[in-house]
Amino acid sequence: MFxxxxxxxxxxxxxxENDGYLPAPFTVADYRxxxxxxxxxxxxxxxxxxxxxxxxxxxxxxxxxGPGWVGVxxxxxxxxxxxxxxxxxxxxxxxxxxxxRAAGDIVALTMQALRAYDLVGWHVELYIDGSMLGSxxxxxSKLPTLSIDHMGMSDDCLPYLLDLVDRGARVKAxxxxxxxxxxxxxxxxxxxxxxxxxxxxxxxxxxxxxxxFQDSDIELIxxxxxxxxxxxxEDNARAFYRLPVKVRPIHEDPLPTLPIPTDExxxxxxxxxxxxxxxxxxxxxxxxIE
Numbered sequence: 001m002f003x004x005x006x007x008x009x010x011x012x013x014x015x016x017e018n019d020g021y022l023p024a025p026f027t028v029a030d031y032r033x034x035x036x037x038x039x040x041x042x043x044x045x046x047x048x049x050x051x052x053x054x055x056x057x058x059x060x061x062x063x064x065x066g067p068g069w070v071g072v073x074x075x076x077x078x079x080x081x082x083x084x085x086x087x088x089x090x091x092x093x094x095x096x097x098x099x100x101r102a103a104g105d106i107v108a109l110t111m112q113a114l115r116a117y118d119l120v121g122w123h124v125e126l127y128i129d130g131s132m133l134g135s136x137x138x139x140x141s142k143l144p145t146l147s148i149d150h151m152g153m154s155d156d157c158l159p160y161l162l163d164l165v166d167r168g169a170r171v172k173a174x175x176x177x178x179x180x181x182x183x184x185x186x187x188x189x190x191x192x193x194x195x196x197x198x199x200x201x202x203x204x205x206x207x208x209x210x211x212x213f214q215d216s217d218i219e220l221i222x223x224x225x226x227x228x229x230x231x232x233x234e235d236n237a238r239a240f241y242r243l244p245v246k247v248r249p250i251h252e253d254p255l256p257t258l259p260i261p262t263d264e265x266x267x268x269x270x271x272x273x274x275x276x277x278x279x280x281x282x283x284x285x286x287x288x289i290e
Contacts (some may be wrong), residue, residue, distance in 0.1 A: 002165030003043035004237040005201025013057035018049045028064045031215040062091040072096045072243050077108050088120040093241050099128040110139050114289040118267050130157025150175035165193045174201030179210030187224045199237040
């Protein structure tokens with residue numbers, strides 16, 4: 001499984017109050033304990049509004065999590081090309097536009113995103129109230145690659161979201177406890193438009209969500225997408241974050257179908273020349289039916 005949306009809150013690094021809110025610690029060890037029953041071997045650690053543009057927590061988390069994990073950073077507007085290259089070497093693969101919890105100069109963010117894409121191929125991950133999606137069309141149309149957090153947050157945005165999906169945008173199947181939408185219906189419609197679009201994310205620890213991730217969220221996704229479960233739980237995100245595709249072994253049937261034993265001598269094919277020839281006069285003409 002690839003968890004495409006995780007927040008790590010390490011008390012060793014500074015936090016910034018956001019609307020008077022500070023989250024409780026949620027370390028790499030806490031995450032591993034919570035997800036121990038799942039075979040998670042990769043994911044994306046996403047910067048939160050309470051972490052500002054200091055990426056030190058992010059690079060530390062990626063180093064601890066190891067191969068298969070990538071970062072999504074809220075980058076300082078004045079970040080240099082050298083800093084972007086350094087973060088890319090540390091495993092960062094995307095920029096986050098947090099327009100729901102933090103204000104920002106959208107023009108400056110867009111120019112920064114285009115620069116990061118040209119330098120290292122980073123895409124943009126957009127956290128926004130779905131009602132604002134339509135108003136961002138001038139910005140979205142300039143971004144080479146894009147994903148939307150938490151399915152766009154509300155059913156109101158779904159028609160526009162589906163249009164973006166049809167044009168190649170990806171969507172985080174995450175934050176089910178923080179959205180105002182019919183989650184199964186939204187997942188089904190997004191998946192129908194583009195089976196490569198949905199990417200599972202636990203959104204742990206679920207800061208400020210109505211409820212955090214539940215194990216049953218995985219069952220919900222599986223019920224909706226059926227045989228495409230591996231695409232949503234892993235393959236789509238690996239491709240989007242430019243990671244190697246996971247090759248799954250083909251398991252041989254432990255009880256293959258065997259031929260039924262018999263004592264009979266098998267029938268052998270005879271060549272036409274080996275067939276017995278009829279004696280003279282044995283061949284009778286067929287009656288003619290008038």
